Amino acid sequence: DTAVSQTPKYLVTQMGNDKSIKCEQNLGHDTMYWYKQDSKKFLKIMFSYNNKELIINETVPNRFSPKSPDKAHLNLHINSLELGDSAVYFCASSLRTGGEVLFFGSGTQLSVL
Amino acid sequence: DQQVKQNSPSLSVQEGRISILNCDYTNSMFDYFLWYKKYPAEGPTFLISISSIKDKNEDGRFTVFLNKSAKHLSLHIVPSQPGDSAVYFCAASATNNNDMRFGAGTRLTVKP
Numbered sequence: 001d002t003a004v005s006q007t008p009k010y011l012v013t014q015m016g017n018d019k020s021i022k023c024e025q026n027l028g029h030d031t032m033y034w035y036k037q038d039s040k041k042f043l044k045i046m047f048s049y050n051n052k053e054l055i056i057n058e059t060v061p062n063r064f065s066p067k068s069p070d071k072a073h074l075n076l077h078i079n080s081l082e083l084g085d086s087a088v089y090f091c092a093s094s095l096r097t098g099g100e101v102l103f104f105g106s107g108t109q110l111s112v113l
Numbered sequence: 114d115q116q117v118k119q120n121s122p123s124l125s126v127q128e129g130r131i132s133i134l135n136c137d138y139t140n141s142m143f144d145y146f147l148w149y150k151k152y153p154a155e156g157p158t159f160l161i162s163i164s165s166i167k168d169k170n171e172d173g174r175f176t177v178f179l180n181k182s183a184k185h186l187s188l189h190i191v192p193s194q195p196g197d198s199a200v201y202f203c204a205a206s207a208t209n210n211n212d213m214r215f216g217a218g219t220r221l222t223v224k225p
Contacts, residue, residue: 104156
């Protein structure tokens with residue numbers, strides 16, 4: 001029974017397209033995140049939501065829009081995809097905000113051609 | 114602005130020996146430090162953590178050491194096993210801050 005699940009696992013698309021990545025957690029956590037792992041393998045936070053409210057919005061192009069319909073879901077929508085968006089995107093959740101262990105999904109490998 | 118640094122991209126050790134992975138940080142506000150382990154095509158999984166009020170935390174074969182004055186922490190794995198081969202990420206956060214920062218990871222290979 002997967003705790004944090006994200007779909008799809010692989011996403012290959014053309015430049016300029018719009019795509020979404022879905023994330024769900026069944027841990028009852030209050031806080032969810034999106035992280036991006038770039039080509040240099042750094043894991044960088046993109047967004048953080050606590051109980052459906054945006055807490056962190058790092059310097060991310062506004063083509064990226066997170067949506068949290070409820071505290072168990074945090075989806076990531078990306079408009080007008082660019083080559084530089086190619087990366088692995090990880091969803092994560094934690095019990096509360098601040099100083100908590102993160103539980104990660106298995107990642108979505110996005111390739112923009 | 115890389116606040117958490119893992120300067121060794123890879124480490125290779127023999128089975129049964131000790132593995133020591135190192136991590137440095139720059140932000141003195143960090144008070145909670147974690148190590149995550151990552152296998153290919155999977156997300157990072159939590160391994161062990163330490164609060165800034167401690168200088169050592171042990172869990173089975175895994176021990177994390179924290180040197181606050183040097184802003185340095187290390188993960189010791191003893192004895193190392195082939196199944197420990199993975200990428201290890203160091204991470205740090207501040208209690209009242211939702212922003213957990215990660216290092217670039219160290220790929221550990223344990224040879225039989």
